[in-house]
Amino acid sequence: MEEFEPNIIGFLCNWCSYAGADLAGTSRIQYPPNVKIIKVMCSGRINPMYVVNALQQGADGVLIGGCHPGDCHYSRGNYLARRRIAVMKRLLEYIGIEPERVRMTWVSAAEGRKFAEVVEEVTEDIKKIGPMKKIRRENVW
Amino acid sequence: MENLVLSKEKLPEMLTEIASKYALFGPIEENGFTSFKHINNSQEINLDYLLTRISPKSLIFQQTETLFTFNKGKEVKVNTPKTDEAKRVIFGIRPCDARGYSILDPVFEGKKEGDYKDPFYTKKRNRSTLIGLSCNKPDLNCFCTSFDDSPASAKNVDILFTDIGEKYFVDIVTEKGKELIENLSKLFSKASEENREVREKVEQDAINAITRHMNTEGVVKKLDKMFNHDLWQKTAMRCVGCGICTFLCPTCHCFDMQDEAILKEGARIRVWDSCMYPEYTMHASGHNPRPARMNRVRNRIYHKFSYFPKNDKIFACTGCGRCIDYCPVNIDIIDIIAKVKEAKT
Amino acid sequence: MVDLKNLIEITKKIISREDVKYIVGYKKGTYGFQIMPAFAYTPEDAEEFIYSPLCSKNLAVYTILEEKLPLKRGEEEDKRKIGVVVKGCDSRAVVQIIQEKGLKREDLVLIGIPCRGVIEPKKIEKMFPNQTDLIEVIENDNSEYIINIGGKTHKVPKNELLSDVCKSCEFPNPPLYDVLLGEEVEITETEEFSKINELDEKPTEDKWEYWKEHFERCIRCYACREACPLCYCKECMADTLNPQWIRRSVNLSENTAWNIMRAYHLAGRCISCGECERVCPVNIPLMELNKKIERDVKKMFDYTSGLDEEEKPLFGMFKPDDPEDFIL
Incomplete structure (x- = not known):
């Protein structure tokens, strides 16, 4: 049987995490190709419903990346995101969606190495728990 | 009309027989309330219920229905969806809910030759055989007798079962009903005069047990003069617009249509909607002809007690009492009609 | 315990004010244990007001349901206040809406009621099914509900009928009010949800x-x-x-x-x-x-x-x- 390759949606902020991912690329660091990146201007821009929506539409996991606390380009976006995602994560856990599926990380523009490590860890974890079936849209009419 | 009796212990056998040939639907209890579901094992059926929380209109007028599917590409194809071709038997439906189907018929099937027939409704309706179950103990908010109906009325079903103690008294009303039990005749026996007397007594007792009544005489004419009465504003003040009344009602039939699609394929679906929501009448221009809750509450009553009788000569209410039971702010349709009767115009 | 006379008296006084449009409270429903929200525009309307452990509905919802329809030419906006009878949680809802700038404090008159918990309608209807006549429920000092049905008096321990959320309520007293009816309820230890x-x-x-x-x-x-x-x-x-x-x-x-x-x-x-x-x-x-x-x-x-x-x-x-x- 073919190994399960998860789909992971990465919401990365324009100023740090996305630049970090870019650096990982330009530095030719190898990391799993499972993460599909969507660039947002700030992690504070991520509506927590994005997470639910991504899981509904085919993602097996969601990774959210923002600047380190204190480094936000808009000074407080990542702090706000931290609160929002903390609550959403716990709610999803309570409903019975594995906590490994929703992850958040701080990656700065200089941390290409860290980005690759995070993606590796997240991909590994999601491979272990398998595909997301619980709230996936069936699209059968 | 042919009358038979069926002893209670033979009921599971009958249901199993039916389930082997037809798709059998019946009341099942889950999480403290009953709803109509597909049944595989006759043991699952719960006949202690009085009314299912959600009316069985959902079996024929489904909450979500695919109208057609389409794909995207060089050539666009529109396909009709696969429909469930199985013949159905709906067992244990209450006379009032069965009457709900009869009220929905002119809406979806048209009244005369050449009228548009909704294929989804019509197909399911024609393929269903209804086995009714009389109510021996009507509920607090039952008022079916106010619509020339009775808790043991056989008018709108194919077969009617009435609990007469050890046995069920069986009225076979239509050809469809006859056909259904033709092969099962070994389970039934002829009804005696005594059985019939018991059945009549059970029916009379049930009628007497109904405590609430709605006087609908002259309501249609009265409502014509009451469009601007302040009763509507007064009632609507406490309405929160939750729409429970319309979702649970066996005769409400408003729907919304939407497209759902993924990259290369999609479908147009039909879902229940409710006239109690402001979005329901919202125009694309931004104008809303029913902007206030008053307009919406008034429309619900007018649709049931004025427009519908004018078009189809029948009130769009079966007297099941669900809207009264579950309204969170005690908007009581019996009370409203009583106030309409009293109102000065 | 809420003194009914006091409630009606205060409501009448407030509704007589020129700057108050109407007051939302509770009145008897149409059958059984039903209670319905009532709207008092005049002092006479206020006569119908009641308060009992059956009044579970959160009336704060009516502050946001107030419809502001487009004005006709020459019409002026009615800027008078709305009065609401609020229990602990209802008052908190109002506070929350004000906090979010959904409402202005000066547009509201709040009649606060220190709440001793409300009855869950589903529970009481299960215990005493099929009641057509209107039934009153009173709470005594002994943590019991006194229910009078057809001349027969039932005493039911409060805990059996109390709403689940009320059992774990930490704020029975309204944090925001203009008038408070009766004395604040002592906050006892609550069960965890x-x-x-x-x-x-x-x-x-x-x-x-x-x-x-x-x-x-x-x-x-x-x-x-x-x-x-x-x-x-x-x-x-x-x-x-x-x-x-x-x-x-x-x-x-x-x-x-x-x-x-x-x-x-x-x-x-x-x-x-x-x-x-x-x-x-x-x-x-x-x-x-x-x-x-x-x-x-x-x-x-x-x-x-x-x-x-x-x-x-x-x-x-x-x-x-x-x-x-x-x-x-």
């Missing part, structure tokens, strides 16, 4: 099994939203078409998304009145979701909703040392 703990300890799969069963049943009538005093967005995310956050078709995926969305949007805002669960026609235990978030928010951010109008909303502020143990 234990249902969440039970589920919390179960493995993920069991949790999902539990919620799956409930969410599959949802008919998406959105009654939970309409009855909630804090769901007052002009356009709900569930109704927008572009983007369409959740589809209208009723299936497990969309139902789950809707229920997550509803619960999440009340994070740090829900005031635990239990109205959503009370109105749900298919018995989904919505308060468990709300209570779970409430507890998380309290634990992580030490935040309680609806107590101070000047406080900032939970998701509109932050502390640099918010917990971040989950961050990689």
